[in-house]
Amino acid sequence: MMxxxxxxVALAVLALLVLVHRWLWVRLVRDTTAPGGLARRVGTSLAIALPLLSVAALTAGRAGAPFRVQQVVAWPGFLWLAVLLYLTLTMLVAEPIxxxxxxxxxxxTPSGVAAAPAEQVPAAAGAGAQGAPEEVREEPGPDAAQTPAPAPAPELSxxxxxARTVGGAAAAVAVGTVANGAYGVLRGPSVKRVRVPLAKLPRAAHGFRIAVVSDVHLGPILGRGHTRRIVDAVNRTQPDLIAVVGDLVDGSVHDLGPAAEPLRELxxxxxxxxxxxxxxxFSGARQWVDHVRELGLTxxxxxRRALPHFDLAxxxxxAGEAEGEGPDFQAALGDRDRARAAVLLAHQPVVIHDAVRHGVxxxxxxxxHGGQLWPGNYLAELANPTVAGLERYGDxxxxxxxxxxxxxxPVRVGAPSDITVVELASYQA
Structure with a gap:
């Protein structure tokens, strides 16, 4: 049944995507180009090739395609998905205009208005008469009266x-939005600082700084250079502790091991x-756990680790439940001293209620990702208790x-990437 x-559901989504691409082709290609022209042929070819590249980008890794093939299809395929989103939104706004x-x-230009007749020059009377200069005039042919005069500016043009003005403006907005969002990702994350008071934190730990890094997503697009920018940004904050809270990679250790290598310098x-x-x-969790250990991460x-002034769990x-390796809060937190403060690293916010029950x-x-692509934040709110930032759930x-x-x-709109330095504060300070 499932x-x-x-x-x-998959067929419904596929049908919707086909209809959206068809509609965009009509508005941006058919309505703006001449039949049989080069522009229409190119536009039609792109309308077919780009969605196919998007499907290839989404499935190449799972299908076991060579990593080089994944890289080739990832850039155009994934970028088109972002352009498609904002092109659809801008065209929906532009449609009533x-x-x-x-x-x-x-x-x-009401229909049925006759065009003005072409001006005709009458023949000279008495051509060749004495005392008048001879002038050769072309007499209109017998079919001249039946030849339609050219219309001024045709309604079709x-x-x-x-169509070109509206479509061009919508396309410019969509492409500009995606380009700005891609620039924000590729230049590297910014650093945020958040102060979090903890009632059980002793005065000696006041000001303890944890650099939180999540969702790096090394893969066919974001590689070693991206890791290097993150490591440099983290190290510049001079944290007391670094927490990498999941979704480090989208691929195997074999393909992405070199991309992760700069983590050794954290x-x-x-x-x-x-x-x-x-x-x-999705990428071989056991192999990655072993590999990050080799890179110096724990x-x-x-x-759980008992640090000098609080517990880190x-x-x-x-997602590990499918492999028998899901979260086990009892193992991580069951026998600890609840008089000590506890900080829990857990990739998904949805486990917050388990954290509350265990006194975290x-x-x-x-x-x-904060939604990553607006208006994705509204969808993220449906599946997560908190989409971004700091919130309280009980204690x-x-x-x-x-x-x-x-x-x-590799695009973010309305949800810029970040590394967060969480500074713990003691009520006793």
């Missing part, structure tokens, strides 16, 4: 002008820690990072 529902302009055009007084995200379980797999992502003071998460506080990278399109 498989049937999945198939039906287009209709209004065409209506005004119809009022100005005006309609095409409207530096903090109390070390760097790692918990799995859902994408690790994986917390349903485990970590749980596996809920602060949970650090990612996963949501437990939850901080959700927007992430340091991007999944799919």
């Amino acid at each position: 498989i049937l529902v999945f198939v039906l 287009r209709a209004l302009l065409l209506r005004r055009l119809a009022h100005r 005006r309609r095409r002008f409207v 530096s903090a007084r109390h070390g760097a820690y790692f918990v799995t995200g859902n994408h690790e379980y 994986p917390l797999e349903n485990a 970590g749980v596996n992502d809920v 003071d602060l949970q650090l998460s990612g996963h949501t 437990t506080q939850l901080y959700v990072s927007r992430g340091a990278g991007a999944w799919g399109p």
Whole structure:
């Protein structure tokens, strides 16, 4: 039954995408170009090729395609998905404007208005008469009266002008939005600073700084250079502890090991820690846990470390349940001294209610990307208790990072990437 529902939903989504592409082709290609022209042929070819590249980008990794092939299809395929989103939104906004302009055009050029006849020059009377200069004039042929005179400005060209103006403006807005969003991702995340008071934190730990890194998403697009920018940004903050809270990669250790290599240079007084995200379980979680350990990070797999002034715990992502490696709060937090403050690393915010039951003071998460592409934040709100920022749930506080990278399109709109330095504060200070 579940498989049937999945198939039906997939077919419905596919049908919707076909209809959207068809509509965009009509508005941006058919309505703006001459039949049979080069522009129409190119536009039609792109309308077919770009969605196919998007499908290839989404499926190449899961299908086991060579990493080089994944890289080739990822850039155009994923970028087109972002352009498609904002092109659809801008064209929906532009549609009533287009209709209004065409209506005004119809009022100005009503159908059935005859064109003005071409001016005719009469033949000279008495041509060749004495005393008058001879002038050769061409007499109109017998079919001249039946030849239609050229119309002034045809309505078709005006309609095409409207289509080009409206479509061009919508395309410019969509492409500009995506270009700005891609620039924000590729230049690297900014650094945010958040102060979080904890009631159980002793005065000696006041000002303790945790650099939170989530959702790096190393893959066919974001590679070693992106890791280097993140490591440099983290190290510049001089944190006391570094927490990498999942979705580090989208691919295997074989393909992305070199891209992750700069993580070896992360530096903090109390070390760097790692918990799995859902994408690790799509990419070989066991191999990545072993690899990040080789890079100098300490994986917390349903485990806890007693630091000098508080407990640091970590749980596996809920996606690990399919492999028998899901979160185990009892193993991570069950036997601890609840008089001590506890900070939990958990990739998805949805486990906050488990954290509350186990007396966690602060949970650090990612996963949501802050929505990544507006209006995706509204969808993210439906599936997550907190999409970004700091919120309180009973005696437990939850901080959700927007992430340091991007999944799919290397684009963020309305949700810039970040690394967050969480500064713990003691009520006794």
